[in-house]
Amino acid sequence: MAPTYVKALSEAQNHLCCYCHQEMPAEKHRQTKRNQPTKDHVEPRCHGGPTRPDNLVMACAQCNHIRGAMDAEVFYDLIWYWFRSDETLHARWHHISHHEFRAFQKECARIHQLQWQRRLKRCVAARVLHAIVPLPFLHERRA
Numbered sequence: 001m002a003p004t005y006v007k008a009l010s011e012a013q014n015h016l017c018c019y020c021h022q023e024m025p026a027e028k029h030r031q032t033k034r035n036q037p038t039k040d041h042v043e044p045r046c047h048g049g050p051t052r053p054d055n056l057v058m059a060c061a062q063c064n065h066i067r068g069a070m071d072a073e074v075f076y077d078l079i080w081y082w083f084r085s086d087e088t089l090h091a092r093w094h095h096i097s098h099h100e101f102r103a104f105q106k107e108c109a110r111i112h113q114l115q116w117q118r119r120l121k122r123c124v125a126a127r128v129l130h131a132i133v134p135l136p137f138l139h140e141r142r143a
């Protein structure tokens, strides 16, 4: 993928992650392991998604890693559900603890597996998703 294309895509997204909407700085010195821009395959590579402009968006490294092979739409619904469940989470998204990072990643893997088992529709409505996501780990963390 040509670097100019990646640059154009980042600019088209106003340097915001397509999932969490946090800034992904273009300047190297402002980038961290979590906020750096990465190419993200909407249809995951492991499911045969091609590396082509029509299958790529720019996502922060953190969202990219937490999402794993989950459907892009489901991941989007899920993280905004998390942001609504914990009003501090959006602001500190790129500063969450390693423990939280792993918990979110595990939750995505679990839901992804459930989705395949139940052959749910690709674009799961948020209310369906909420019914299958108990989020016990969010409450454990607060306790």
Ligand SMILES: [Zn+2]
Pocket: 017, 018, 019, 020, 021, 022, 059, 060, 061, 062, 063, 064
């Ligand atoms: Zn993000």
